[in-house]
Amino acid sequence: MLAIEDVHVYYGAIHALQGISFQVNQGEIVTLIGSNGAGKSTALKTISGLLRPKQGKIRFNGEDLKGLPAQKIVARGISQVPEGRRIFANMTVMENLDMGAYLRRDKPEIKKDLERVFAIFPRLRERKGQEAGTLSGGEQQMLAMGRALMSKPQLMLLDEPSMGLSPLLVKQIFDIIKEINAQGTTILLVEQNARMALSVATRAYVLETGKITLGGMARELAASEDVRKAYLGG
Amino acid sequence: GTTGAAAGNAAGGTIKVGGDLELSGGQAMFGQEAQNGIKMAFDQINAKGGVLGGKKLTLDVADNKSDPGEATIAATKLVGDNVVAVIGPMTSSLVAAATPVVTDSKVPLITPSGTNAKLTMAAGGKVQPYIFRPCFIDPFQGQVGAKFAFDTLHAKTAAVIIDQKSDYAKGLADTFIANFTAAGGKIVDQEKYASGDKDFTTILTRIKGTNPDLIWLPGYYNDDGLIVKQARDLGMKMPFAGGDGWDDPSLFKIGTPEALNDTYYVDHVANDSPDMVQFVKDYKEKYGHEPNAMSALSYDSANMIINAIQTANSGDPAKITAELDKLTGFKGVTGEITIDPKTHNPQKKAVIKENKNGKGIYLTSVSPS
Amino acid sequence: MGHVLREGLQQVVNGLSMGSVYALIALGYTMVYGIVKLINFAHGDVMMIGAYVGWLATSRLHMSFVPALLLAMASCALLGVIIERIAYKPLRNATRVAALITAIGVSLFLEYGNMLVASAQVRSYPPVLPSVSYKVGGVYLQYGAIVIFGTTIILMILLTLTVQYTKIGKAMRAASFDKDAALMMGVNVNSTISATFAIGSALAAAAGVLYGAYYNTIDPLMGIIPGLKAFIAAVLGGIGIIPGAVVGGLVLGLTEAAVSALGASTWRDAVAFLILILVLILKPSGLFGKNVREKV
Amino acid sequence: MLLKLENLSKSFGGLKAVANLNIEIGQSELVGLIGPNGAGKTTVFNLLTGVYEASEGKMIFAGKDVGGLRPYQVTHRGIARTFQNIRLFGDLSVIDNVKIAFHQHDKYSALSAVLRLPSFFRGEEEMESKALALLEVFHLRGRAAEVAKNLPYGEQRRLEIARAMATEPRLLLLDEPAAGMNPQETRALMELIRWLRDNFQLTILLIEHDMSLVMGVCERIYVLDYGMIIASGTPEQIRIDPKVIEAYLGEEAI
Amino acid sequence: MKVLNRKNLAILLAVLVAYGGIQAAIAARLVPPFYSVNLMLICVYVILATSLNLINGVTGQFSIGHAGFMAIGAYLSAIVSVKLHGPLGAAILAGAIVSAGVGFLVGLPTLRLKGDYLAITTLGVGQIVQVVFFNTNYVGGAAGFTVPRTVNWTWAFWLTVISIVIIHNFTNSTHGRACISVRENEIAAEAMGINSTKYKVMAFSLGSFFGGIAGGLYANYMYLIQPTTFSFLTSFNILVMVVLGGLGSMTGSIVGAVVMTVLSAYLSNFPEWRMVVTALLLIVMMLFRPSGLLGTKEFNLGFLGKKGESRAA
C-alpha cells in the first residue's frame, strides 16, 4: 500500500533521513521505533507531504506522491495525528472535528463517524463547545485522534499518540488503534512507548539517526535482545 | 567659498538654480505645480538662447518632503551644489526652516507662495536680507477680505474656520478677525480642522447653531470645496469667503458648482486678465491641465531670477540678491511686482472673485492702502 | 432647549456617518488580520487604489456606479492576491515585524507608485452617489451616509457568517492558527490565504469607491489617515473580530463627533487615541476581544 | 510543613478545575501528583506559581501566604517549576538560560552595569562560575555555548530543571518531566531527581503519567480526579487503590 | 584591568580617529554642508535606532511610536535653550529626562498589553504627543518652534558614542539578559524570578531617554521643529532602520540607521522616484534577509581580544 524507497530528507545542512526504505501493507499496523531525534517524525511528515524528500520515492497505492502538495495527499486517504497534537486552539472541539472531515462531502457518513468518535472519547462530547486550546493535554490528544478519524483515512499516521496520557488512556488509545485497524484502517505508528507499540503492531522497524537498522515482525523484534536493551528498558 | 564656486559655475555652459520643493508628502501638489511653472520659465529663456550670452538655466530640485527638517536639509544640499538662487519652499513654515541655511550661505531665496508676514522679517524688525517673494502677504489678504465681507456683503456676524496645521490659514484668520471686528462686525464662532480631514460636519453643525451672516474660510481649495459642500448639505445657506488658497480649477469638482455659488475669495490675479492668458495657454499646452496660483507665482519667481541675472549681468548670488532687493515694475503674469527693500514684500493689487456656476468671476480689485 | 437637542442629534448622526466609514474600512483590515495575523498597513492604500479604479471607471470609461464598484473590487482582489504572493507569502515563517516592514514597503510603493502614474493631484469623483440629504426632525441625513452605513452592516453580517460557518471560513481560521495542521486536514492553505486577501482587498476597494463618492475627492495619499483610523477601530473592537471592527468604528466616529461638538476639534485625534488606550488598559484585547491567556 | 494548600479552588467559567483541594508537604519530601488527563494537576502548579489566581482557598508556603503573588515573587519565595510544554529561552545559549535564572541573586545594579564598575565584573564572574558548576551537575557543561532549542529533547528537559535549580528553590515543581523520554532516559531522570533531593535538601512535587517514574521515586502520592483528591498514600497503597485503578491506572495496572 | 583589554582599546582608538578625522575635515572646511547635515542626521538616527532596538529588539516590546519621545526631547530641550536660556547640555539632558519620565508613565499601564495592541498604543502615544505640541502656542503650535543652531559635530558625535556605550553596557549585563528573557518567553522569565513589568518599564524608559537625547540634538541643530516632523512616518522610519539592521542587534541598528540615512540623502536627487525606490528596497530586503542585515548577531571585534573573552551575547 505504502512503499518508501531510499528517501533522503534534509533540514538545511542536517541530513535527517539518510536513505530509508520500508513498506506498509494494506490492513497492517506498522510501527517505527527509535530514540529521540532518530527521525521518526521526519519520516511521517515526509509521507504526508509537509517535507520534501531530496531523493527517493514514496508510493501510495502504486501512485508516486512526489510533488503532490500536502492537501492532495490527504485527499488520497492519508491522514496524520501530528506530534504535539496541533489542534486548532482557537476553534471549538466541534469545529476541530469538522475540520477533520474538511474534504468529505458525505454528510450522513460524517455524522456517523462523529458519533463513533464521541463513543470512543466521551470526554469530547462533554466539551463540544469548549475552545480546544483550553483542554488539558490528554483531552487535546483525544481531539487530535478524533479529528484524524473524521477524515476516514485509508492510512493513518500516528506520531506518539500516547505522549502525556494517563496509563488508563494509553491503554485505551492502543485499544482504539487496534479497533480502528480492525475496522479497515491501515496504521503507521511512531512511539516512544516501544513496549506498547510492539504489542499492537504487526511489523516494526527500528530507526537510528536517520537510518533503518532493523525490521521484521513486531513479536520477533520485541523478543530481540538488542531492541529490549535499547528501547524497552530492560 | 560659495561665491567663487558660483562664478566658476557661471563660466560653464549652465547656471544652476535650486528648487527646495514639496515634491512628496502632504503638500506634494504645490511642489509639483511649482516645478512645472519654473521649468516652463527656464525652457522659454533657454529656447531664446539663455542668459549671460548663451548660458542655459537648469533647475536643481531637492525634495523637502513637505517637512521643515527636510526643507533645511534640501536647502543645505542646494547651496552645497552652488546654486545661484533658490526657489521654494512653497509653504510658510518650510520657508522659515530653510531661511537660516540660505542666509548663512548668502544665497537668495524666493518663495513663490509663502505668504506669512514674518517670513521676510528677521528678529528686531529688520528685513531678512536673502528672502523674497512675488506674492502679497496674509495681513493684506485678511484685510481685503474683511472689508469686502463687511462693506459689500453686509455681513455683521461671521464665523471662522481655520486649518490648524496651516500657518497661512492662521495668519489670514487673525487679520480677518482683527479687521472685521474693527469695522464693527462680530465673530460668533471659531472652529478648527486639520488639512486632510474629509468630514467637517461636526464643526459645521456647531457653526450652524450660531447662525452667522458669513463664514470666513481661509483654507486650500481641496478642503474649501468639501467644507462648502458639506455645509450646504446641512442646510447652511450663508456666503463663504476666503483667500488665494481657493484658486484652483478643481475647486468646482470637489464641491459642486451649485454649492459653491455665493462664495468669494481674494486672489493674486484673474485667470482671464490679459497678463495671464498667454501663460495659461502655454501651460495647458505643455502640461495638459490648467495652472493654478502656485504655478503662476512660481513662474514669476523664476522670471524674477532670470531678470536679476540679466540686469546684474552676473551669476553671482550676491549680485542677484542686490538686484532682487531693488526690483521695480517687474511685469509678472500675476501682476506688476515692486519689491519694498524694507520688507521684501511686493506691492501688488489683490482681486476679489465670486464663484458663479462653476467659474471664478472677477468682481473687483483692491490696491494696498 | 430644542435647539440644543437638535444640534446634539445632528452630531450623533455626524458621528455615526463618520464612524461607518471607519467601520467599512476596518472590516477588511480586521478580517485579514484575523486570518493572517498581519497588520496590513497597505490596506488603506489598497482602498486608495480601489478609489482610483472606481474613478477611472466612472469618469473615464463612463460606467455607472454598480459596475464600477464591482470592477474596482475585482481589480483590488487581484491586486491583493498579487501583493500577498509577492510580498507576504515568502515571509510567512519570518518574524512578524519583518512582515510589518514589508507591509509598510507595499504601502509606500502603492502611494508613491500611484503618484508617479496619476500625479499628486487631487481628483474629484463624478457624482455617482446622488448628493441628496434628507431632513428628519431638523436633522440632516446624507443619502451617501445611509448607503455606507447599510453597506457596512450588510457586509459585517455576510463576513461574520462566512468566517464562522462556511467551509472556507473554517479553513481560514484553521490556516490562521496552524498552517501545517490545516494542510494535514486537506486545506489548501495557499489558496485559502489568497482568498482571504482577495476578500479583504475587495472590501477595501468597496470602501474606497464609496469613500471617494461620498467625500468627492481622491488623491494618492488619501489612504493613510483612514487606514490608521480603521486600524484604531479594529483594535478598539478587538482585532480580528468582525463585529468588533464595526462597533469600534462607530465608537470612534461618535467619540470624534463628541470631541468636536464640545469645541475641541483640534484634540480629536488625541482623544480618540486616549480612549483607545484607556479601553485597552481596562480590556487588553479590545471591547469584544476575549482575554485569552496563554495556557501554561 | 513546608507547603500547605487549604481548600484551594479554581474555576474556569462553569468548570471547576480544582475543587477544595487540601495538600500538605513536609520539608525534603518527594511527592507525586497524578490523575487522569484534565484532572487539574497543571492547574495546581499554575495556582501555586501565581500564573492563575485562585478562586478560593489558601496556599501557605514556609509559613507565609503565597496567594495573590506574581509569578516572579513566588520564585523569590523559593518555589521553582518546569513546564509541561518546554519553555526554554530557545534562541539563547544554554549558559545564558541558566544565568537568567540566577538573576534574582545578583548583586550589582543597572547603574554599575552601565558604568562597568568593579562590582559588575565581580558579579558576572561569580554568575559565570556558578552557572558552569550547575551545568556540570546536569551533564550539560559541554553544551554551555549551544543554542538551547538545538539540544535534543531529553537534554532540553534536563536544562529546564537546571534552570529551575538556578533560582535556588526550596520547593521544585516538575510537570511531566519524563514526557517524550524513552525508558532509558526516564531511568536516568529518576536518578537525577533523587540525587537533587538528597544533595540540595530540596522538596519536590512532581506530576507524571509514567508510572515507572512515579512509583519509583515518590514517597507519597496524591491522586486527583475532577479537581478533587480521590486518594493519597504511599506508592504501594496507591497502586492497589480501587478508585485509582478505576479512574486512572486501569485494570491491568503495572 | 578588564575594561582596558585589547579589544576595547582598539575600539577606543577607532572612535578617536573617527572623531578627530571628521572634526579636522570640518575645521578645514573640507566637508560640504550637505554632507555635514547628513553626518549629524546619522548620529541622531543611530541614537534613535539603538534606543528603539533596546525596546523592540532586546526586550521584545513592539513599540512603533518612538518619534513621540524624540518630539518630547526636541521640544523640551528647545524650551530650555530658547525660552529659559539654559546651556545646551542642560537642555538636552532635560529633554531626555522628561522623555524618560513620560516613557515611564506611559509604560507602566500599557506594557501589560501584548503585540499589536501594544503597537497601536505606542503609536497612539506618539500621535497624542504630536497633537499636544500642535495645540500649544507656547512652542509655536503648527508654525513650529525656531531654535538657533548650537549643536555641532563634537556634541553629536560624543552623545552618540555615550548613548551606544550605555545601551551596550546595559544590554550586556544581567539586567539586559533579564530583558532578553522577557522577549524570549515572558511566562518562563517570570517563573525564573524576573519581574517582567519592571524590566519592560526599565527598557522603555531608557529607550525613551535616548529617544529624547536624539530629539534634543535634532532640535538644536535643525533651526526649526514642527509637530509634523515627529509623525508616525518618522516612527516607522526608525523602526525600519532597526529591522533592516536586524532586530535585537545593536550593531545592526547602527548599520540600519547609516544605510537608511545615506540612502535617503542619495535618493533626494530623484525626488519622484525616491519613495518608490525606498519602498521596493524595503520589500526586497525583507524578502531576501527577513531577519535583517545582521540577524540578531553583533558585528564582533572579538578577534582582537583574547579567545573566550568576548563571547557574543
Ligand SMILES: Nc1ncnc2c1ncn2[C@@H]1O[C@H](COP(=O)(O)OP(=O)(O)OP(=O)(O)O)[C@@H](O)[C@H]1O
Ligand atoms: N525544523 C527542524 N530544523 C532543523 N532540524 C530539525 C528540525 N526538526 C527536526 N530536526 C532534527 O532532525 C532530527 C530528526 O528529528 P525528528 O523530530 O524526526 O526526531 P524523532 O525521531 O521524531 O524524535 P522524538 O522522539 O524526539 O520526537 C533531529 O536531529 C532533529 O534535531
Ligand SMILES: Nc1ncnc2c1ncn2[C@@H]1O[C@H](COP(=O)(O)OP(=O)(O)OP(=O)(O)O)[C@@H](O)[C@H]1O
Ligand atoms: N485557561 C483555562 N481556561 C479554561 N479551562 C481551562 C484552562 N486551563 C485549564 N482548563 C481546564 O481545566 C481542567 C484541568 O486542566 P489541567 O491542565 O490542570 O489538567 P492536567 O491535570 O494537568 O491534565 P494533563 O495530565 O492532561 O496535563 C481541564 O479540563 C482543562 O480543560
Ligand SMILES: [Mg+2]
Ligand atoms: Mg518525533
Ligand SMILES: [Mg+2]
Ligand atoms: Mg498537565
